[in-house]
Amino acid sequence: MKKVMIAMSGGVDSSVAAALLKEEGYEVIGGTMHIFPDYEEATDREDHCCSYSAVRDAKRVAQKLDIPHFVFNLQEKFQKKVIDYFVDEYSQGRTPNPCVMCNKEIKFEALHRKAIEIGCDYIASGHYAKIEKENGRYILKKGLDENKDQSYMLYVLNQEQLSQTLFPLSEYTKDEIRAKAKDLGFEIHDKAESQEICFVPDDDYVRFLDTNYPEISKPGLILDSEGNQVGTHKGLSHYTIGQRRGLGISMGYPIYVTELDYENNAVIVGKDEAVFSEGLIAEGVNFIPFKDIDGRMEVEAQIRYNSYPVKAYINKSAADELKVEFEKAQRAITPGQSVVFYLGDLVLGGGIIKKSFKNS
Amino acid sequence: MNDIYLDHAATTPVDQEVIKAMQPFYKDIFANPASSHLPGQKADAALENARETVAELVGARKAEEIVFTAGGTEADNLALKGAAMALAEQGQHIITSSVEHHAVLNSCKYLKKNLGFKTTYLDVDQDGLVEPQELLNNIREDTILISIMFANNEIGSIQPIKELAAVAKDNDILFHTDAVQTAGQLKIDVKDLGVDLLSLSAHKFNGPKGVGALFVRKGVELIPQMSGGSQERKRRAGTANLAAAVGMGKAAEIAAANLSKKRKKLISLRDYFISQLRSSFENSKINGPSNDQRLPANINIAFKDLDAESILFNLSLNNIAAAAGSACASGSLSVSHVLKAIGLSKEYANGSIRFSLGNNNTKEEIDYVVENLKEITARLNSLK
Numbered sequence: 012m013k014k015v016m017i018a019m020s021g022g023v024d025s026s027v028a029a030a031l032l033k034e035e036g037y038e039v040i041g042g043t044m045h046i047f048p049d050y051e052e053a054t055d056r057e058d059h060c061c062s063y064s065a066v067r068d069a070k071r072v073a074q075k076l077d078i079p080h081f082v083f084n085l086q087e088k089f090q091k092k093v094i095d096y097f098v099d100e101y102s103q104g105r106t107p108n109p110c111v112m113c114n115k116e117i118k119f120e121a122l123h124r125k126a127i128e129i130g131c132d133y134i135a136s137g138h139y140a141k142i143e144k145e146n147g148r149y150i151l152k153k154g155l156d157e158n159k160d161q162s163y164m165l166y167v168l169n170q171e172q173l174s175q176t177l178f179p180l181s182e183y184t185k186d187e188i189r190a191k192a193k194d195l196g197f198e199i200h201d202k203a204e205s206q207e208i209c210f211v212p213d214d215d216y217v218r219f220l221d222t223n224y225p226e227i228s229k230p231g232l233i234l235d236s237e238g239n240q241v242g243t244h245k246g247l248s249h250y251t252i253g254q255r256r257g258l259g260i261s262m263g264y265p266i267y268v269t270e271l272d273y274e275n276n277a278v279i280v281g282k283d284e285a286v287f288s289e290g291l292i293a294e295g296v297n298f299i300p301f302k303d304i305d306g307r308m309e310v311e312a313q314i315r316y317n318s319y320p321v322k323a324y325i326n327k328s329a330a331d332e333l334k335v336e337f338e339k340a341q342r343a344i345t346p347g348q349s350v351v352f353y354l355g356d357l358v359l360g361g362g363i364i365k366k367s368f369k370n371s
Numbered sequence: 372m373n374d375i376y377l378d379h380a381a382t383t384p385v386d387q388e389v390i391k392a393m394q395p396f397y398k399d400i401f402a403n404p405a406s407s408h409l410p411g412q413k414a415d416a417a418l419e420n421a422r423e424t425v426a427e428l429v430g431a432r433k434a435e436e437i438v439f440t441a442g443g444t445e446a447d448n449l450a451l452k453g454a455a456m457a458l459a460e461q462g463q464h465i466i467t468s469s470v471e472h473h474a475v476l477n478s479c480k481y482l483k484k485n486l487g488f489k490t491t492y493l494d495v496d497q498d499g500l501v502e503p504q505e506l507l508n509n510i511r512e513d514t515i516l517i518s519i520m521f522a523n524n525e526i527g528s529i530q531p532i533k534e535l536a537a538v539a540k541d542n543d544i545l546f547h548t549d550a551v552q553t554a555g556q557l558k559i560d561v562k563d564l565g566v567d568l569l570s571l572s573a574h575k576f577n578g579p580k581g582v583g584a585l586f587v588r589k590g591v592e593l594i595p596q597m598s599g600g601s602q603e604r605k606r607r608a609g610t611a612n613l614a615a616a617v618g619m620g621k622a623a624e625i626a627a628a629n630l631s632k633k634r635k636k637l638i639s640l641r642d643y644f645i646s647q648l649r650s651s652f653e654n655s656k657i658n659g660p661s662n663d664q665r666l667p668a669n670i671n672i673a674f675k676d677l678d679a680e681s682i683l684f685n686l687s688l689n690n691i692a693a694a695a696g697s698a699c700a701s702g703s704l705s706v707s708h709v710l711k712a713i714g715l716s717k718e719y720a721n722g723s724i725r726f727s728l729g730n731n732n733t734k735e736e737i738d739y740v741v742e743n744l745k746e747i748t749a750r751l752n753s754l755k
């Protein structure tokens with residue numbers, strides 16, 4: 012019997028995923044990551060993973076399913092690979108996506124390794140996405156539920172990771188999973204969705220940074236596109252591209268953050284049209300169905316988790332850099348976020364946005 | 372091979388005789404020992420008999436020197452907080468060690484944070500032992516209480532309690548020892564040791580969970596940590612957990628009667644286990660003191676550059692129960708303060724596993740565990 016470790020967060024998705032794996036005949040072991048930093052107060056809000064109550068929930072589900080369950084202390088690795096990265100990116104005026112990094116370095120790497128060490132053949136998670144094998148390579152596809160699709164967060168997985176990963180929810184919708192959770196008698200079936208950053212329990216990342224990493228917030232100037240001072244800012248980490256609220260400036264027309272200039276510690280603002288860009292440069296690129304691209308390629312590119320893929324062309328611009336040109340200018344292309352490329356429901360890969368550019 | 376349980380430092384199974392002794396006290400003799408009617412008197416007699424056997428286990432002069440508590444943690448809390456509060460006017464300084472159980476460490480933290488006491492944590496040597504001279508050096512004018520554990524739960528170091536208590540006595544300072552790990556493994560004689568306060572927990576020596584005791588030398592004042600009725604000579608309010616106390620009494624009686632036999636058995640198993648480990652694992656070392664200063668039931672081994680979590684969970688999946696580090700609130704492991712205190716380097720500390728023996732373990736089980744460990748460590752090394 013194949014052994015699989017299911018990453019359990021105590022939420023509905025991973026709990027039902029564990030049950031499904033058991034039904035499919037796998038020998039299932041539950042694993043929950045302890046990654047919450049000790050310096051953050053562990054609140055027991057039920058809608059975020061990794062809190063103590065989340066561990067309790069995961070344990071209860073494992074007990075109901077009669078599977079072994081272990082808690083793995085990955086605090087140190089998570090701090091180094093995810094939180095330090097998160098802080099570093101914000102300190103440089105970029106807007107990181109810690110979930111992408113966690114999937115790459117922690118969940119499907121450090122935890123995966125633990126799974127292998129305790130004798131498992133696979134690691135599984137409650138992500139809505141699909142892995143298939145085609146022409147000798149493992150490919151990643153969107154899950155059946157368009158609204159819940161989480162492939163955006165998973166483009167970073169390499170062939171070795173994909174070959175040892177199972178996504179039991181690939182053929183289900185969220186509603187079906189909730190119904191199943193209820194059938195199974197899981198008390199957590201109506202638990203709220205976790206959307207925010209798991210290590211920021213109050214969902215206030217600015218508060219998290221200001222409390223724990225006050226040194227990264229350096230006040231500076233807010234400038235217009237011509238370089239005229241129009242205000243002062245509290246530190247680049249407090250702002251994000253496209254932001255309108257909280258600037259404290261009145262110019263007679265709506266103004267938005269168009270750029271976070273790390274070198275000059277300046278927030279650049281402008282009119283709405285200035286927030287649009289025709290293209291971007293991506294770095295840290297990973298492709299899934301093939302090793303690399305050959306020439307220019309038409310794709311659908313998605314620039315943030317809560318948006319849709321749009322038509323674009325990708326092309327190599329340097330060894331590890333990709334130029335992405337959109338058919339239509341995109342609003343608020345944000346350095347630090349990921350750009351993910353699709354062909355229909357096939358995930359081609361993606362990278363981290365280094366900068367946007369305009370065709371002028 | 373059946374399930375193998377090698378985590379007796381966490382808890383032990385309740386002895387059959389203890390279960391038998393407890394049973395009448397749930398239904399037939401259920402009265403409140405504090406009640407004045409005849410059934411109450413009968414219950415009280417059972418409670419006092421239990422107190423006497425617990426007193427005998429630790430060599431107390433009088434049964435009244437035993438205060439029943441809800442466990443070792445409560446006994447430590449009562450000792451530390453109760454004594455510190457009673458002596459607060461004479462001084463505010465407490466000395467303990469860096470390898471204590473969290474019941475002691477966090478009681479000290481509490482006293483510091485909420486009541487302004489000052490605390491000194493004595494360093495230990497690489498074997499986890501406190502030097503009497505080091506204790507002497509840290510005594511101040513305002514030192515009112517010293518608390519050093521009898522034997523360490525993780526690495527088994529048996530402290531020179533008699534010498535440490537003598538240092539305390541010479542300086543007129545109250546001395547407490549947490550003997551939770553010691554009972555049933557070593558002879559305890561509070562008169563000979565010269566301690567003023569000593570904590571016990573029944574479930575560590577085949578008694579039930581949820582009951583413990585604090586030895587309080589006659590004349591030592593404590594501020595009770597539970598407010599309520601006048602039970603336990605006003606030192607611990609609350610209706611006695613009668614059946615559990617009776618169980619503790621029975622367990623104490625058995626522990627005292629079987630001490631030398633059990634000790635001999637555990638020592639022989641332990642020494643065999645340690646020698647097997649030493650000869651089987653090159654990149655490892657045994658944590659803690661030499662065998663003559665180690666608890667009879669304790670084995671702690673560090674596998675270099677391996678991950679204790681992985682070893683432990685592999686053992687667990689093979690139906691072998693052991694322990695590592697200290698469990699945090701989420702149930703995950705973190706490197707223990709004890710291994711840090713003995714200066715164990717990270718590559719060893721992260722791979723340290725504790726085995727703790729009990730009455731029913733056998734040599735065959737040890738052999739089986741060593742074979743399992745060989746397979747596990749070989750596989751983990753190959754995955755590196």
